[in-house]
Amino acid sequence: MRIATWNVNSVNARLETVLAWVDQAQPEVLCLQEIKCVDEKFPSEPFESRGYNIEVHGQKSYNGVALLSKFPITDVRRGLPGDDTDEQARYLEGLIEAETPVRVAAIYLPNGNPVGTEKFLYKLRWFQRLHNHASELLRLEERLALCGDYNVIPEPVDAKNAAAWKDDALFQPESRAAFRGLISLGLYDSHELGGEPDGTYTFWDYQAGAWQRDHGIRIDFALLSPQAADAFSGIETWRDARDMDKPSDHVPVVVTLTP
DNA sequence: ATGGTAGACCTTCTA
Numbered sequence: 001m002r003i004a005t006w007n008v009n010s011v012n013a014r015l016e017t018v019l020a021w022v023d024q025a026q027p028e029v030l031c032l033q034e035i036k037c038v039d040e041k042f043p044s045e046p047f048e049s050r051g052y053n054i055e056v057h058g059q060k061s062y063n064g065v066a067l068l069s070k071f072p073i074t075d076v077r078r079g080l081p082g083d084d085t086d087e088q089a090r091y092l093e094g095l096i097e098a099e100t101p102v103r104v105a106a107i108y109l110p111n112g113n114p115v116g117t118e119k120f121l122y123k124l125r126w127f128q129r130l131h132n133h134a135s136e137l138l139r140l141e142e143r144l145a146l147c148g149d150y151n152v153i154p155e156p157v158d159a160k161n162a163a164a165w166k167d168d169a170l171f172q173p174e175s176r177a178a179f180r181g182l183i184s185l186g187l188y189d190s191h192e193l194g195g196e197p198d199g200t201y202t203f204w205d206y207q208a209g210a211w212q213r214d215h216g217i218r219i220d221f222a223l224l225s226p227q228a229a230d231a232f233s234g235i236e237t238w239r240d241a242r243d244m245d246k247p248s249d250h251v252p253v254v255v256t257l258t259p
Numbered sequence: 260a261t262g263g264t265a266g267a268c269c270t271t272c273t274a
Contacts, residue, residue, distance in 0.1 A: 013267085014266095061268075062272085063273095206263085208263050249264090
């Protein structure tokens with residue numbers, strides 16, 4: 001089973017681009033981030049006609065995540081536990097009823113810029129909630145894939161020019177420590193399982209010719225439970241998607257698990 | 260030192 005994750009930067013503005021890629025890659029499961037619309041505005045029809053079941057956790061203008069699957073989706077959780085007052089739509093989880101079920105979460109971590117503001121504190125609090133929830137999920141001992149835009153550059157090697165990010169929320173010691181802490185619960189980074197080479201980035205800013213100069217960063221990850229890691233058979237980072245017409249600033253990452 | 264781009268949408272915020 002192929003599980004894709006992609007921050008699309010508005011599913012409606014990006015619809016043709018997203019569908020063109022879906023028709024090419026045909027993942028069985030697709031996690032979308034930054035759909036930037038409420039549930040009712042999600043363009044369900046073209047995905048349903050391609051055989052996807054759809055779950056959406058949307059929000060007006062900002063954020064928003066979706067989970068699409070050619071297998072039935074059950075046990076759906078909208079929103080990350082731990083703060084009932086949090087109104088930002090950044091987490092959607094469901095059980096993919098494949099031959100061997102896989103629990104999949106679509107995650108859009110807060111950006112957190114600028115550092116030193118409430119936004120950065122919100123990012124760290126959100127990370128702590130994700131840590132707590134992931135810890136609970138791991139106790140289930142299921143196949144689990146936590147997929148999405150983590151908005152963290154874990155290591156200098158994950159940026160073309162790490163020095164350029166030293167004041168950015170994505171590269172702060174606290175952000176990087178939170179990511180390491182999550183991994184240390186016993187998750188496996190599919191990028192490392194697949195042995196992808198350095199320079200395999202997933203995001204290039206629209207500004208300042210970042211793509212043309214390959215000033216990229218790796219911030220999109222699929223973190224796997226031990227049971228999912230045992231079934232891991234490959235990872236593809238679709239760099240070419242950054243060169244499509246009307247590209248997202250992120251590219252899709254696809255993880256393959258054996259049946 | 261600054262600006263550069265993209266999207267939602269009403270005017271500025273987010274990234």
